Amino acid sequence: MTQTVDVKTLKIDGADISARADQTILEAALEHNIAIPTLCHLDGLSDVGACRLCLVEVAGTSRLFPSCVTLVEEGMQISTQSDRLQKYRRMTLELLFAERNHVCSVCVSNGACELQTLGQSHGLTHIEFPYRFPKQPVDASHERFTIDHNRCILCTRCVRVCAEIEGAHTWDVMGRGETSRVITDLDQPWGTSESCTSCGKCVQACPTGALFEKSQVGTGSKKKPGFIPFLNEMRETQS
Amino acid sequence: MTAEELDQIVETVRARRQQVPREINVCVAAGCLALHSEALKDALEKSAATAGISCRVRGAGCMGLCSAGPLVSVEPEALLYQHVKSEQADALMRSLKGEPAQNIQCSREQPFFARQVNVVLENSGKIDPEKVEEYIAADGYRALLHALTEMTPAEVIQEISSSGLRGRGGAGYPTGLKWGTVAKAGGPTKYAICNADEGDPGAFMDRSVLESDPHCVLEGMTIAAYAVGATQGFLYVRAEYPLAVKRLEKAIREARHLGFLGNQICGTTFGFDLEIRLGAGAFVCGEETALIASIEGKRGIPQPRPPYPAQSGLWDKPTLINNVETYANVAPILRRGGAWYSAMGTAKSKGTKVFALTGRVKNTGLIEVPMGMTLREIVFDIGGGMPEGRKFKAVQTGGPSGGCLPEECLDTSVDYESLKEAGSIMGSGGMIVMDETSCMVNVARYFMEFCMSESCGKCIPCRAGTAQMFDILQRITRGQAGQRDLDMLIDLCDMVSATSLCGLGQTAPNPVLSTLRYFKEEYLEHIHAKRCLAGECQMAAGAGS
Amino acid sequence: MRRHGYARDALIETLHTVQQSFGYLDKESLKFVAASLRVSLSQTYGVATFYHFFTLKPPGEHTCLVCLGTACYIKGAGALVDQAEKTLGVKCGETTPGGKASLLQARCLGSCSVAPVVVYDGELVGNEDPVHLQEHINGWMHA
Numbered sequence: 001m002t003q004t005v006d007v008k009t010l011k012i013d014g015a016d017i018s019a020r021a022d023q024t025i026l027e028a029a030l031e032h033n034i035a036i037p038t039l040c041h042l043d044g045l046s047d048v049g050a051c052r053l054c055l056v057e058v059a060g061t062s063r064l065f066p067s068c069v070t071l072v073e074e075g076m077q078i079s080t081q082s083d084r085l086q087k088y089r090r091m092t093l094e095l096l097f098a099e100r101n102h103v104c105s106v107c108v109s110n111g112a113c114e115l116q117t118l119g120q121s122h123g124l125t126h127i128e129f130p131y132r133f134p135k136q137p138v139d140a141s142h143e144r145f146t147i148d149h150n151r152c153i154l155c156t157r158c159v160r161v162c163a164e165i166e167g168a169h170t171w172d173v174m175g176r177g178e179t180s181r182v183i184t185d186l187d188q189p190w191g192t193s194e195s196c197t198s199c200g201k202c203v204q205a206c207p208t209g210a211l212f213e214k215s216q217v218g219t220g221s222k223k224k225p226g227f228i229p230f231l232n233e234m235r236e237t238q239s
Numbered sequence: 240m241t242a243e244e245l246d247q248i249v250e251t252v253r254a255r256r257q258q259v260p261r262e263i264n265v266c267v268a269a270g271c272l273a274l275h276s277e278a279l280k281d282a283l284e285k286s287a288a289t290a291g292i293s294c295r296v297r298g299a300g301c302m303g304l305c306s307a308g309p310l311v312s313v314e315p316e317a318l319l320y321q322h323v324k325s326e327q328a329d330a331l332m333r334s335l336k337g338e339p340a341q342n343i344q345c346s347r348e349q350p351f352f353a354r355q356v357n358v359v360l361e362n363s364g365k366i367d368p369e370k371v372e373e374y375i376a377a378d379g380y381r382a383l384l385h386a387l388t389e390m391t392p393a394e395v396i397q398e399i400s401s402s403g404l405r406g407r408g409g410a411g412y413p414t415g416l417k418w419g420t421v422a423k424a425g426g427p428t429k430y431a432i433c434n435a436d437e438g439d440p441g442a443f444m445d446r447s448v449l450e451s452d453p454h455c456v457l458e459g460m461t462i463a464a465y466a467v468g469a470t471q472g473f474l475y476v477r478a479e480y481p482l483a484v485k486r487l488e489k490a491i492r493e494a495r496h497l498g499f500l501g502n503q504i505c506g507t508t509f510g511f512d513l514e515i516r517l518g519a520g521a522f523v524c525g526e527e528t529a530l531i532a533s534i535e536g537k538r539g540i541p542q543p544r545p546p547y548p549a550q551s552g553l554w555d556k557p558t559l560i561n562n563v564e565t566y567a568n569v570a571p572i573l574r575r576g577g578a579w580y581s582a583m584g585t586a587k588s589k590g591t592k593v594f595a596l597t598g599r600v601k602n603t604g605l606i607e608v609p610m611g612m613t614l615r616e617i618v619f620d621i622g623g624g625m626p627e628g629r630k631f632k633a634v635q636t637g638g639p640s641g642g643c644l645p646e647e648c649l650d651t652s653v654d655y656e657s658l659k660e661a662g663s664i665m666g667s668g669g670m671i672v673m674d675e676t677s678c679m680v681n682v683a684r685y686f687m688e689f690c691m692s693e694s695c696g697k698c699i700p701c702r703a704g705t706a707q708m709f710d711i712l713q714r715i716t717r718g719q720a721g722q723r724d725l726d727m728l729i730d731l732c733d734m735v736s737a738t739s740l741c742g743l744g745q746t747a748p749n750p751v752l753s754t755l756r757y758f759k760e761e762y763l764e765h766i767h768a769k770r771c772l773a774g775e776c777q778m779a780a781g782a783g784s
Numbered sequence: 785m786r787r788h789g790y791a792r793d794a795l796i797e798t799l800h801t802v803q804q805s806f807g808y809l810d811k812e813s814l815k816f817v818a819a820s821l822r823v824s825l826s827q828t829y830g831v832a833t834f835y836h837f838f839t840l841k842p843p844g845e846h847t848c849l850v851c852l853g854t855a856c857y858i859k860g861a862g863a864l865v866d867q868a869e870k871t872l873g874v875k876c877g878e879t880t881p882g883g884k885a886s887l888l889q890a891r892c893l894g895s896c897s898v899a900p901v902v903v904y905d906g907e908l909v910g911n912e913d914p915v916h917l918q919e920h921i922n923g924w925m926h927a
Contacts, residue, residue: 178691
């Protein structure tokens, strides 16, 4: 007997939505062209619920839910754009901008950066919090790529794409809290890594200008991570 | 192991006690060990031999009044001695022959002992934690035998539910409900985990129980495993507790040897075994999903919940996670009945709670009281009140997730709901008394620094938010902050608690919020007058100019 | 590793054993453990650096560990750290240039009723004060 698809009906911002029981709120929203901001989410990779930008309100509780990992439920009444949520999103972005050294004007991703775009769409004109100006390194030892940790937001998309899609698991995170940093192998120069296949998936997965191709000059380099869900599908159809 | 075999072991212990009725127990739990109680034990053995006193000198667990350590108790006379140094071993022996030894004698009638109700701590200090037969002689493993041979798992859960026991790790989630959820979950493989990662600074209840009465935890865990259908268990113990690990390892070996762990426990078809897993210095691993990640050999990073561990936990299997103290209550509840337990405490907070009372109070140590006792009774009766010349200022409960309660809150009943309403939480049991020399802004800064350094770094509000909040608090204590900083701090408290992924970030603002609620004038003094009322903070050069 | 069947989840237990044997986690050991348990190098490094119990630097001949738990803090652990830093001339977490002594801090050792607490070479001393601490450390440095 084949399994029938379990369908749930719910409301997002007043609009009636129907979604499969195994879909997340984010998936259901995107299918219906309802935009919810995200940073750590990337189509084709597992979701971790880390950036907290996709938090939504659900009627009946004051608790907020990360829409990228929360499954839809029958009768849910979801709000994605309340004043409260918008305030928290702005504060989250401000915390990011103040955390490391994000200088758009000299960045290869200026004009094509997810963090910058979110800042603009949330009306950020200045940052309330004091800039912390941590000393973060730049590693240009790899033949083709560079990582500038000043621009990293620790979204771990590079870690996930390398582990889940390429399979090399060259990237991971060291330390914890503020001292966290993405690293290759035993925190060695990227160019000396023995596990890296130089595939460049991490560069395409990176939402900011932290990871970039040396061949790219100037600004406005757009990333192209669209291949990720495609690779997943190809893998599935071949097995 | 049958009831008759248990009786035989009890008989052996009883006979041994009859032969040499006098027992001299020396506390060899961590607190007294730090005060050289091991050497004291040797000295007492020698003194007893010299004085010709027939007795057995043995190591026992924590006797509670740690500030008076090293502690020595003598049975059957029920005498207690305090501050005993090795050089005083002879004096102690002489006092047994009738000579008074005033300066080391300690009254068992004093409120510190008289007002306690010992359930979890009923064996602590009375039995040798490294001898399973003494645990058995104190009714140990009767509950397990009864549960396995005369109760169904559902009946066990019912008994725990009727007792009203709530998770003692801090969240206070109804234990019976949690067990029921795991029991209902499908699949042949389920796990039971004991959270012994006691990371709250200032809390040592779990450590004490594991060092003084490890078997009560093992028995409770095995009963829980039976109730929920778990076949394998893990005891996640922090690496900072090597003695607790050692005692647990011994206890597990003894339990296996007697058939209380392993296949066919007590001759039934139920099998369950345990493994110890070490923590490695991460407070966040006290959070259930981070703990699971740690056991799986990964970085201790919390996961969004749902799914809850009860449905999908360790290696995606239904997993029961309970705190040491929660498990320690299980066997007593099964022995005496859920109704007995729920007769103690308040309407919503049943039973007793173990607290680690420390800080600037006369009597510091481990206590167990019925829920519903007031903070005043704990600090001033049991705790003996403030030392000479000191004035009570606040009592901190709940560790970095809790709050500081001032004098006006002293009559608050110690139960989950009342503490929450007052602006703190029950937490795992740390209770720190502060006097007028403590600056409350500095206390808030201290806890925020802790949260910042223990943050796993995954989610932005906690990672970046605690750092900003700490910076603001640091500036305030140095007299470098303005009103805008305070407003920013309050805004961040709201945002970080509402948007953080796990309990660490969600409760990190609590110490700030509670000190703002009750000690706002201290914040304002620092900000506007550049002055620390408690005299603790060093104003930065140029501040206030 | 053998005892745990070379299971990947034995990583933390294995790192504990390595540190117990060698005093710290050196790069060669990390590579060996990673290969044996078939865990990526980066993941191994990530685990080793996440947990504060592990250290990747060789410890000094002597270690002085000051507890900074709440009870100890209230009872003056701050003064102990200040004294230790002054006497040794290094900050918390560092080792003296000659490798004689390391100064470390812990977040609570669970001996709160004898606060403040210092652990000298694994031996816990309660109710400590800055004078005793200075004497003890000087004993090491001038031995």
